[in-house]
Structures are given as C-alpha cells and as structure tokens.
Amino acid sequence: MSVTAWGWTFLVAFGAFMVFIGLRGMRKTLTSDDYATARGSYPGWVLGLSYMAVVASGSTFMGIPGLAYAYGFKAGYYPMLYPIGIYIGTMLIARRMKRKGDRLGSQSMPDFLGDLYRSSALRVIAALVSIFLIYYLMSQLAASGQMFDVVLGLDYRAGVVLAIVLVIAYMITGGAHADIVTDAVQGFFMLCIAIFVIGAFLVAMGVEGGSSAADVNAALPAEMRWDVHTDPSVPTFSSWWVLVLLFIAHFGFVTQPHLGNKFFALRGGGQTRQFILLSSITGLTVGFLFLGGVLGRAMGIEVESPDQIIPVMFLELLPGWAAAALAIAILSAIISTADGLLMSISQIFANDLYRKTWVRLRGGDLNSPEVDRRALLVGRAGIVLTGIVAALAVFDPPELLSILLWVGIGGIISSLTGPVFVGLFWKRATAFGAVAAALTSFAFYFAIHLGPQFGLYEGVDPWNANPFAATGVASMLGVVLTLLLSPLGKQLPAEHVEALHAHETEDEWHGTSSVAAPSVRQSS
C-alpha cells in the first residue's frame, strides 16, 4: 500500500475518532457554561496533556523545525526558551485564575477580566483584541494544508478546506468537553513523536556514516552548527538580548483566551500541581522537535518550504505506513490547536459580546434559559463564520508559519498581560489602570510591530520584524502601566475584592463545589 493510501486510512480512522469524542462531548453539554468551559470536569493530568497540546500547536511540529532547517541549531533557542516562559506564566496564575474565575462564574479570558475589574469596557476591549486569535487559526490551517500536500498528495487549498471542515464538524457537536479530551489524546501522540525525533537525532539516523549527535553537527554548514549562537542577519536570533525578550514575551502567552479558559475545567484547585508538572515536563520535551529540522538539514533533504521538513523527513526515514501514521498524528495535533482556537473565538461572540455585553445593555436576564440557548447558537454560528474567514485568508500559503502566528497573538499578549497578572495579585488594581494599560500597550505594539507588518511604514529594526521582541517590551509596559495608573482610578468595592482574594475553601480545593460564591456572582 502506498504512503498516500496509508495516510487516507489513518485520516479516516482519526476523523471517526473525533466524531466519536464530539458526540460524547455533546451528551455532557447541557448549558452554555458546559459548552464554554467544562467547568470542574477534569483531573490535572488530562488537562495538563490537553494544555501542552494546545500550547505546542502546529508551529512546534512544522514552523519551528522549519526555522531549525533554515538557520541551524541557533533556532533551538526559540523552542527551548518559549516553554519555560509559558510555564512560568502558567505556574504564576493558574491556581488564582481557577479560583477567582470559578467564584465569578467567568467563561472566558475577556469575561474574566470584565468580571474581575467590574468593567464592561475592559470586557469588550479584551474581546475585540482577542479576535486577533484568527491569525493563530490561520497559521494552523496553513500548516494543515501543507501536511495534506506532502503526505496525502492533496492540493494545498483543498487541504485547508478539508482541515477546517474536519474541525468544524466536531466542534459544533462537542464544545469544551470534546476540545479537552481530544487535545489530551493528541498530546500523548505528540509526546511519542517528539521522543522518536529526539532519538533519531541522537543516533544521527539517516546521516551518512553518522552515529551520534556530534556527527549531525559536523554534517551541517559551519554557520548552522551548535557553537553559533546568534546571527545578526536573522531578526529572531540577532542577539542575546533579543533572545531574552523572546523568553519574556512568553510569560503572558497564557492570557490568550484559548489557554486561559482551560484552568476553569480543572477539578478543583488541588489539581493545579499535577497540571503544572505534567504540562511543563511534556511541553519542554516536545520543544525538542526542532532537532528534526537540524537532522533533516544534516541528511541533505531538499524541501519546497522549510515548514515541510518533518513530514518529508519521516518519508525518507520510515516505511510508508509509519511515516503516514506519524504525519496524521501531527495533523491531529494541528487540528487540536485549531479546535481550541475556534472554541475560544466562538465564545468571544457568544459570551463576551452577546451575553455579557449585548444582553446586559438591554437589561435582559443573563442566566435565563432563553439567553443560554441563544448564546449556544451564536457560538456555533461564530465557529462556522470564523472558520470560513480563516480558511480564505490562507488560500495562498504564507511564507513563515511561526511569524504569521505571532503577528496576531503578540497584540493579545501585549494588551492583556498587565491587566491579568496585576489584577490577580494586587487588590488595589483598578478598571481605569487596566483599561488604560491594555489600550496603551496594544497601541505601542501596533506602532513598533503591526504598523510595519501591515506595510504602513518601515519601522525600526528589530521591532518591525521580530514579534517576540516587540511583544516582550509591550507586555512589560502593560504590567508597569497597570501598576502606575491603577491608583488614579476608582478602587473596586471592598466586599468584591475581599470575596475574590479570600483563601481557597476545602470545596474549592477538592472541586466538590463549582458554584461561584453568590456574593461575588450577583454583584459582578
């Protein structure tokens, strides 16, 4: 049987599995809260694998090995540093966010900010900024299109369409439950693939006359070897301080809506430790997939686009069936990220903009069954609409996946890091400080990075071309501004602050009560 035939066989099996999970998820989805958060439903290890899979995304499998193929070992600083930044940020806020989010009954990151600061303006600003997640979705669809092209022999555009149809088909049925369980399973597959790639690198598999990592290094052009740490001609790795900013930029990665809402699904605050341990260890491991890009270069493989190096390398190294299985597993990882993104974008429309903003403005009852039903409908319509727009946007394949991804999410991280991190820890943070910081840091990110990226003006190197450096400084600015400007605004009511910052109760620790404290919910 050919690679293509094996690929289609595995794809059908994978599709059937997704539908199965989607249908099971649908049975658990009774309210819009089940759909949006799967609140209090999963233990730390399931959510840890799921979270790792979403954080890693298609970029870890295609974009980052692509960078390593193009620039050599120095590209490894990105996947070795970014998980550290992300998991430090996660460690800092996961437990507080879970506790406070449950008390407020928040269903998404923008909703949480609106509830935390009692500010509809902040909720709307965070929701609108979060629509930038569509860039993230676009990069996942482009990665899927390339995978279908390489492994299944399908035209790139047809691959993009097939990917979005697959994701939408089961997201419409399942919501957060389907999202979390499929991500966890796919996280396990991703881990297995990473271990295989690391092993292949260590024994120099496929490198002529090679038997160790040193042989892989020796087979590379001099400027790509492991003793070369930076390259002034490559904005992402131009100097040490740019690498430090890359690390800092990822602290606030967790403020993206498709990640922040995962904490609400934890079965009690007591599961946080298990969640952090498993997600960070596995997340750091899958980062080493970049070694596949280095190995591919050392093997002398030629590819049309650097992002295709991992699937092409599998085809060179493995029997057809095994290469197809691994490629489909990667595809499933990419789709797992795409479904989480679609889920979050749908919540921006259904919950943040419709229910918590529109219905509230019209004086309706936010918790009525009718509003719940309509919010579900709006969410599902949002999934279809966003999916179509994102697929059309990448009908011509983008040049570099990981950069496309960051153009959008850099804006989200820049504006939300300050309000989220400061608000979770500081009782005197105010809505004025948070709104001013979110708007100013987003404007700053736009001025130094998005403006040049959209071709409005040239900008200043490296900020114009390096989204990590731009996000790093913009998010730090957000934290500083939230701290400095909060005292200028009206303090939040003492009972709201005290109820939110109160110690974790035994029920909250065990997850035996997921109902928010009435005093907090009614007043939010």
Place this chain on the structure above:
Amino acid sequence: MNVLAVGLVCIALYGVLMLVWLRHDKNTSDYAAAPAKGDRS
C-alpha cells in the same frame, strides 16, 4: 558551550524554580498540608 548545553542549563534552572514553586504552593495552600482526604472527612 554549545546551543544545546545552554538550553539544557536553562531548562534545569526552570526545574529548580518548579520545585521551589511546588514547595511554596504546598506551604501556602489551606488544604494541601492538611491530613489526607479520608482523615478530613
């Protein structure tokens, strides 16, 4: 020092930080330091 060694040192430092956090988290939790679930009920 090569790129991989620098990366592994950074990861080792993160490991130390995580251990410190796990210890801190345990100490500051209202319930983690309490007797096991069966004993509490």
